[in-house]
Amino acid sequence: MATYDRFSTTFRKLSRKLLRTNTAAAVPACRAERADAMKDPLLQTRRLELRRFTEADIPELVRLIGAREVAANTLRIPHPYTADDAREFLDGHRARPDFAFAIVLRIQRRLIGGIGLHPETQHQRAELGYWVGVPYWGKGYATEAAQAVVRYGFDQLGLNRIFASHFRQNPASGKVLKKLGMRHEGRMRQHVLKWGEFMDIELYSILREEVAGRK
Numbered sequence: 001m002a003t004y005d006r007f008s009t010t011f012r013k014l015s016r017k018l019l020r021t022n023t024a025a026a027v028p029a030c031r032a033e034r035a036d037a038m039k040d041p042l043l044q045t046r047r048l049e050l051r052r053f054t055e056a057d058i059p060e061l062v063r064l065i066g067a068r069e070v071a072a073n074t075l076r077i078p079h080p081y082t083a084d085d086a087r088e089f090l091d092g093h094r095a096r097p098d099f100a101f102a103i104v105l106r107i108q109r110r111l112i113g114g115i116g117l118h119p120e121t122q123h124q125r126a127e128l129g130y131w132v133g134v135p136y137w138g139k140g141y142a143t144e145a146a147q148a149v150v151r152y153g154f155d156q157l158g159l160n161r162i163f164a165s166h167f168r169q170n171p172a173s174g175k176v177l178k179k180l181g182m183r184h185e186g187r188m189r190q191h192v193l194k195w196g197e198f199m200d201i202e203l204y205s206i207l208r209e210e211v212a213g214r215k
């Protein structure tokens with residue numbers, strides 16, 4: 001955790017420096033807005049709002065992320081998932097604010113999932129992770145949220161590389177990553193042991209220069 005905190009602090013310094021010099025339209029106009037964006041980033045898409053998790057999210061968070069289908073396809077989500085797990089998750093973010101967002105339907109104000117960037121500062125790269133509650137699968141929400149977060153990572157955090165991985169048995173996640181314009185970099189065979197089974201991992205990434213090239 002100490003290592004993460006150091007990365008996180010350096011990363012925020014780097015991000016502030018980049019925000020001072022970045023003139024892209026996505027960057028909030030005045031200095032106060034820029035500071036707020038770093039402290040409490042809030043992103044909006046056509047149907048979604050990405051904001052920080054709060055205590056009030058705990059019951060729905062436990063219900064959605066507690067589904068076996070969600071835990072089965074992720075590495076770090078405990079199963080079964082309890083309110084204490086949710087509190088630990090929230091405390092972790094308070095202690096070391098990182099770039100984790102609740103995915104919320106804008107109109108219904110309903111929590112439907114989570115998404116985050118896990119920075120590795122010295123390499124100006126971050127790992128993208130996400131999940132969507134089972135009742136909301138197949139409506140393009142993961143793709144819509146991930147597009148906004150990838151843009152945020154390049155435009156506002158100044159990242160050079162964003163990468164992600166999924167279990168080979170989880171083609172829906174591979175589809176999301178391809179729709180982001182990520183490239184498949186390869187398969188790590190039997191790379192992790194999940195619930196007693198060795199799992200192949202598919203690795204994807206996108207570079208800043210590739211996004212810039214598409215603009």
Ligand SMILES: CC(C)(COP(=O)(O)OP(=O)(O)OC[C@H]1O[C@@H](n2cnc3c(N)ncnc32)[C@H](O)[C@@H]1OP(=O)(O)O)[C@@H](O)C(=O)NCCC(=O)NCCS
Nearest residue numbers: 070073131132137138139140141142143166171172173175
């Ligand atoms: C992976 C996950 C985030 C996708 O969320 P989602 O909101 O349903 O994703 P989207 O609707 O944006 O896109 C899913 C795509 O996968 C496709 N898909 C779904 N099941 C599929 C399957 N079995 N095989 C191939 N493609 C599949 C969908 O058709 C859709 O593609 P389309 O838009 O071209 O039709 C969601 O299933 C989930 O949370 N799973 C559990 C946690 C997880 O896997 N997290 C990612 C860890 S790497």
